[in-house]
Every structure is written in structure tokens, then in C-alpha cells.
Amino acid sequence: GDSVTQTEGPVTVSESESLIINCTYSATSIAYPNLFWYVRYPGEGLQLLLKVITAGQKGSSRGFEATYNKETTSFHLQKASVQESDSAVYYCALGEGGTGSNRLTFGKGTKFSLIP
Amino acid sequence: GPKVLQIPSHQIIDMGQMVTLNCDPVSNHLYFYWYKQILGQQMEFLVNFYNGKVMEKSKLFKDQFSVERPDGSYFTLKIQPTALEDSAVYFCASSPDRDEQYFGPGTRLTVL
Numbered sequence: 001g002d003s004v005t006q007t008e009g010p011v012t013v014s015e016s017e018s019l020i021i022n023c024t025y026s027a028t029s030i031a032y033p034n035l036f037w038y039v040r041y042p043g044e045g046l047q048l049l050l051k052v053i054t055a056g057q058k059g060s061s062r063g064f065e066a067t068y069n070k071e072t073t074s075f076h077l078q079k080a081s082v083q084e085s086d087s088a089v090y091y092c093a094l095g096e097g098g099t100g101s102n103r104l105t106f107g108k109g110t111k112f113s114l115i116p
Numbered sequence: 117g118p119k120v121l122q123i124p125s126h127q128i129i130d131m132g133q134m135v136t137l138n139c140d141p142v143s144n145h146l147y148f149y150w151y152k153q154i155l156g157q158q159m160e161f162l163v164n165f166y167n168g169k170v171m172e173k174s175k176l177f178k179d180q181f182s183v184e185r186p187d188g189s190y191f192t193l194k195i196q197p198t199a200l201e202d203s204a205v206y207f208c209a210s211s212p213d214r215d216e217q218y219f220g221p222g223t224r225l226t227v228l
Contacts, residue, residue: 004158015189038169038219045120048217091159102147103161103172 002027006054006107007094012115013082021064021077021110023092034097035075036104040087049077049090053097087113117161118142122138122208123190128226132194137223139208141191148191149209150183152176159207165191194224203227 006023026031027033037049037059050059055070064079075092090108125187129135140153141148150162163173165183180199185191191210205224209217 034215044223047117048216048218051216099141100218103149103164103174104151104217105161106151106159108158109191 002029002094002105004092004094004105004107007110008091009109009111011112013044013109013112014115015083016081017081019077019082019086021090021092023075023077025075025092025094025105025108026035027073027094030096032070033094035066036093036095037064037066037075037077038091038093038106039088040091040109045089046091057058061068062089082112082114118218120208120210120218122206122220122223124223125221126224128227128228129198131200131227132197134194135198135225137195137206137225139191139193139195139210139220141210142212142218143193145218146214147171147209147211147214148149148183148185149211150193151207151209153222154204156177162193162206163166180228198225198227200202200227 005025007021034053036051039049040046050061052059052068055068058067066077077094077104087107089111091109095104123138148165151159153159162176164171164179182194203223207222208220211217
């Protein structure tokens with residue numbers, strides 16, 4: 001079946017430093033799945049951060065970016081300069097989209113916080 | 117943004133009893149989902165529901181599980197009877213189309 005593997009947390013960096021959370025996927029049910037990053041801030045529900053449905057494209061939101069790389073089957077999340085408000089758990093996910101099933105397959109999540 | 121609500125936030129129940137988890141989806145959404153997350157593991161798809169019917173269910177959606185949305189009200193997940201391995205956080209989601217899903221905060225189910 002489909003699977004998603006992401007950086008095992010927790011991840012800590014200093015304020016204003018850059019952040020990268022790696023995500024690789026394996027999609028057996030579809031050649032080019034839709035790719036998502038979801039985020040859960042403390043005390044809140046899961047919410048969509050960004051999505052990319054076309055291979056080769058980049059998505060961005062709130063200073064975060066992720067590029068859909070079909071050659072390496074990766075969708076790494078990056079931010080150039082993090083701040084306290086970015087502390088959260090980040091989840092990479094894939095979905096079939098189109099006329100296929102719209103179930104999502106998630107990674108285990110990566111907890112990020114600033115170095116105190 | 118749009119909010120999905122889940123009631124209750126935490127439920128403790130004895131093994132063998134029935135439990136119903138309630139989800140209040142975004143009002144104009146048409147697709148509904150349940151996911152299960154066991155502590156330390158990833159969130160896993162259970163079932164999706166559209167137009168009054170189950171569209172797809174995973175192998176985690178045991179015969180003891182059922183879903184419904186009577187009269188357009190709550191979207192519910194019922195487990196009857198419960199087992200110890202049903203202890204998990206259950207997340208409801210809804211979407212207006214086959215794209216972005218909006219998630220609720222989860223219901224933590226503890227089966228004793």
C-alpha cells in the first residue's frame with residue numbers, strides 16, 4: 001500500500017534559523033498522488049499548511065515551501081527563518097485525488113520547537 | 117477558517133460496551149471521513165462517506181464499526197462491541213469536494 005516517511009522528531013532549531021523536514025513517499029495505487037503538509041499547533045486541530053497536486057510544482061504558505069519531486073519521490077518542507085509561532089507537529093500526507101479514493105495516507109508527524 | 121467539531125473530547129468505556137463518537141462537520145461539506153491514531157503511530161484512514169453511503173473502508177474498519185449521518189446532523193462512528201485495541205484518538209474530517217479535508221480536534225477513546 002501507500003506509505004509516507006518523514007523526519008523523526010523532535011526537531012529543534014534556533015529562532016531565525018532554517019528548518020527542513022524531510023518527507024518521502026511510496027504510492028502503489030497511483031503514479032502521481034496529491035501531496036500535502038498538515039500542521040497541528042498546540043491545543044488545536046490538524047489544519048492544511050500547503051498542498052501540491054502537480055509533479056514538479058512548488059507549494060508555499062506562511063513562509064513554508066515544499067516541492068513535489070517525482071524523481072526522488074520526495075516532498076520536503078522548508079522554511080528559511082523560523083519563529084516561535086512555528087512550533088507545532090507537521091505531517092506529510094498523500095492522497096489519490098482525481099476520481100480515485102480521496103483517503104489520505106499520513107506520516108508519523110514531526111514535532112518542531114525552538115531551542116530555548 | 118471552517119471548523120469541524122467532535123464530541124466528546126475524551127471517552128472512557130469498558131470493553132464490550134458500545135460507544136458512539138460524534139462529529140459536527142462543516143455545514144456545506146459533502147464528504148466525511150474517520151481516521152484512527154494509536155499513540156506513537158501515524159494517523160490511519162478508516163472510512164469515507166458520501167451521499168449517505170460508505171465509499172471506501174480500510175482493513176481497520178472492522179465489522180464492529182459503523183458510520184451514519186442521519187438527517188444531515190452529526191456524522192457518527194459507532195463501535196459495538198468495543199475491544200481493547202480500539203483505544204486511540206479518532207479524528208473526523210469533512211471536505212466540500214475530493215480535495216482538501218478539514219479535521220476536527222479528535223476524540224480520545226480509552227477502552228478498559
